[in-house]
Amino acid sequence: MKSPLRKTHPLISVLNNSLYDLPAPMNLSIWWNFGSLLGLCLVTQIVTGLFLAMHYNSNVDLAFYSVSHISRDVNYGWLMRTIHANGASLFFVCIYLHTGRSMYYGSYLAQETWNIGIILLFLTMATAFLGYVLPWGQMSFWGATVITNLLSAIPYIGKTLVYWLWGGFSVSNATLSRFFVLHFVLPFVILALVVIHLLFLHETGSNNPLGISSNVSLIPFHVFYTVKDVVGFIILLISLTLICLFSPNLLTDPENYIPANPLSTPVHIQPEWYFLFAYAILRSIPNKLGGVIALLMSILILMLIPSLHYNTMRSNSFYPMNQTLFWTFLGIFLVLTWIGKQPVEDPFIWIGQTFSTLYFMYFLMSPLSSKVWDFFLFSQKS
């Protein structure tokens, strides 16, 4: 009997093994939808970004004007812009839920996949930050000034590094040009890393809510998960539609509708909502270098999770105490997001410091509590 083309063709067979005949666990819950949703977000951002790049001008005298031109004069330019801007928010909703799912169900034990995922998270954050600078509004300019200045906290080379990054002695035309180039290139690096992320994932196979081996009951990816992913895609597109077409400025800072003015500092400088938790952690440390280290650690600490996993079972489904801790951690994340938006004054300072401490404590408390639970469950047998 002749094998079908999808199994014999050298190129199509690769796609077939990844998206069609791929053996997948049969009990994947809705939380496993966010991987494919992130793929859709990335493609949407790249496509809309390409259309925007055709009309954008990365010169400090023209950037704001060109964005206005896109919104007012280019056919459906306003739609491309609002999808791109709000799509970034949706991207982060999906990426945080995807990371949270991996933490909850112990998917991080596929260590290569997890580490590439964290690099992807870092790159996505960098890309989003670079993109936020491009419209050259007040918050773009001052956000870029504050964040790039963080590098000056590095001993000895900090200041030189900041000047090198700026391409001058302040955030200026050179900075905007290079930020545009990097913002254009990084998504393609992300795309390449996504392929590697999937490559490693398919080496081990997907985890599942029970965290046990799926080899006893596998189903083909197509049609079961393709049809489930399509439902997810439509729900994501509905969410994007609701924001973009009914409330496009819901997540936008009004300051960014004012052209950048280096002589006028906004009263409150704050990043987009998806960076607020990290911003709150940064501001909680009274020392600049300490704040920058805490900021980096807020993400880098995710890399430690696999090393701290000593549980007998993989998934939190069997650890009620860890489940409580996890949802408390989500609460801490939300409180930090809220704190990042508040002015630096009491009581927000001490609330931020307390919750920053709790944020990092989670990563210690979670393995400890699973160890305690394991002790209660298994100590009688041994």
Place this chain on the structure above:
Amino acid sequence: MATLVGRASKQALLRAHSSIIHQKANLSFKNLSKGKKWAVAAFGTLTAGGVGLAVALNTAVLASDLTLHPPKYPWDHAGLLSALDRASVRRGYQVYKQVCAACHSLEYMYYRNLVGEIMEEDEAKAEAAEIMVVDGPNDQGLMFERPGKLSDKFPKPYPNDEAARAANNGALPPDLTYIVNARHGGENYLFSILTGYCDPPAGVEVREGLHYNPYFPGGSIAMAQALYNEIIEYDDGTPATTSQLAKDVCTFLRWVAEPEHDTRKRMGIKAIMIFTVLLTSAYYMKRAKWAPLKTQKIAFKPR
């Protein structure tokens, strides 16, 4: 239809025997021990208290905060499915042209933007022709003045920012193209500013050349009250009260900031209709494909 019948019959065939004991989630607090009840109650109280505290802190009014926050007004276009009131936008343009344009620019607006939105093409051409534009160079290499065309931008009141500051006691009148989006509160803030001028309360001193307005951050604003009853006469005969003038110019400025406003909402309605059909179909298909797996029986028969 076949799937429906199939599913119905399968469900009947696969109905579990009543003797099988089902494991059900037990969400009742009745069976909890006293200690656990206290722990759950304490946790609940703590969470609710924390959320309450956060809400209270978020909405706190500080004594140092002297700025009055604008109330929310019932704008005709504020609804999810509401369009801009075009007659109001047109009247607002008249207010802008006769009052605001003396100091404020609309840097990103062209006369062509008026066509088909609030004016006929001929009207907009006549409107543009009222201004004189420096053009050139001509065949002799000289700049010359000509009447405006649809492709021309709205004129600026001052040649540059320095001239604007010099004419306004050091204050720079902001460009109004994106003013509705560039201020917290949008139209509500603008309406409140335009209609909120009053005498300063006892103990508040306003520097010379400034004016008291409780809605402006700090309370002192360089712009004097610009709108008064009957300051202009509307072409359509609408009584030009201060609040009517303010409402119309705010609606006009919403349109200026978002010319796509109505198209956007119309597109939203269409998209939701299409996505509803797609979601229903996709969800049905998903259920149909997964039904055999979800309803399968796995028997374990140890020998």
